[in-house]
Amino acid sequence: DAGVIQSPRHEVTEMGQEVTLRCKPISGHNSLFWYRQTMMRGLELLIYFNNNVPIDDSGMPEDRFSAKMPNASFSTLKIQPSEPRDSAVYFCASSRVEDTIYFGEGSWLTVV
Amino acid sequence: GENVEQHPSTLSVQEGDSAVIKCTYSDSASNYFPWYKQELGKGPQLIIDIRSNVGEKKDQRIAVTLNKTAKHFSLHITETQPEDSAVYFCAASEGFKTIFGAGTRLFVKA
Numbered sequence: 001d002a003g004v005i006q007s008p009r010h011e012v013t014e015m016g017q018e019v020t021l022r023c024k025p026i027s028g029h030n031s032l033f034w035y036r037q038t039m040m041r042g043l044e045l046l047i048y049f050n051n052n053v054p055i056d057d058s059g060m061p062e063d064r065f066s067a068k069m070p071n072a073s074f075s076t077l078k079i080q081p082s083e084p085r086d087s088a089v090y091f092c093a094s095s096r097v098e099d100t101i102y103f104g105e106g107s108w109l110t111v112v
Numbered sequence: 113g114e115n116v117e118q119h120p121s122t123l124s125v126q127e128g129d130s131a132v133i134k135c136t137y138s139d140s141a142s143n144y145f146p147w148y149k150q151e152l153g154k155g156p157q158l159i160i161d162i163r164s165n166v167g168e169k170k171d172q173r174i175a176v177t178l179n180k181t182a183k184h185f186s187l188h189i190t191e192t193q194p195e196d197s198a199v200y201f202c203a204a205s206e207g208f209k210t211i212f213g214a215g216t217r218l219f220v221k222a
Contacts (some may be wrong), residue, residue, distance in 0.1 A: 043156075045210070045211075048208055056209075098144075098207055098208065100146060101146070101158075102158070103155035
């Protein structure tokens with residue numbers, strides 16, 4: 001079975017530009033998570049969806065970040081406008097409810 | 113909220129030796145404790161997990177122990193090999209909330 005699929009794998013963008021990260025969860029999983037990983041803060045949960053509905057977005061850093069899940073097989077995380085401090089690895093992960101979380105390979109974002 | 117502390121942050125062992133990574137958690141409601149291995153350039157991958165109704169679980173060279181009273185859980189890797197070199201994360205879950213430790217960078221010297 002295909003795992004969690006993320007795109008792009010790498011993105012370099014200029015400060016102020018819009019960034020859109022994409023995720024396809026594992027088929028049959030009804031929970032989807034966006035995490036951010038940095039050296040300083042480790043793995044941080046940004047937002048959690050259950051059955052396509054955002055349940056907890058308390059980890060979203062600020063209004064520049066937004067996430068959507070229009071259907072069970074697709075989610076986006078958008079940063080607008082991007083800033084250098086947003087540089088990090090962004091992971092999408094999915095699970096069945098209250099079960100093991102499976103991570104994608106990550107989107108490596110650099111904002112210059 | 114839940115807080116997970118992980119120690120040590122870096123661990124260097126000789127090939128063939130054992131490695132032990134320890135975690136503590138704060139929320140007694142946490143009932144699921146997965147361990148992940150992250151290799152360079154990849155996402156974290158589950159290597160073993162334990163639920164709160166079990167004290168110990170083993171899978172070949174890796175084992176996990178859980179002490180719910182003390183809110184401690186540990187990962188044990190025996191007969192370490194160079195390919196075990198990676199960053200290891202513990203986590204504690206209750207419902208959908210999974211909180212990760214800061215990670216342990218394990219070096220296995222050949």
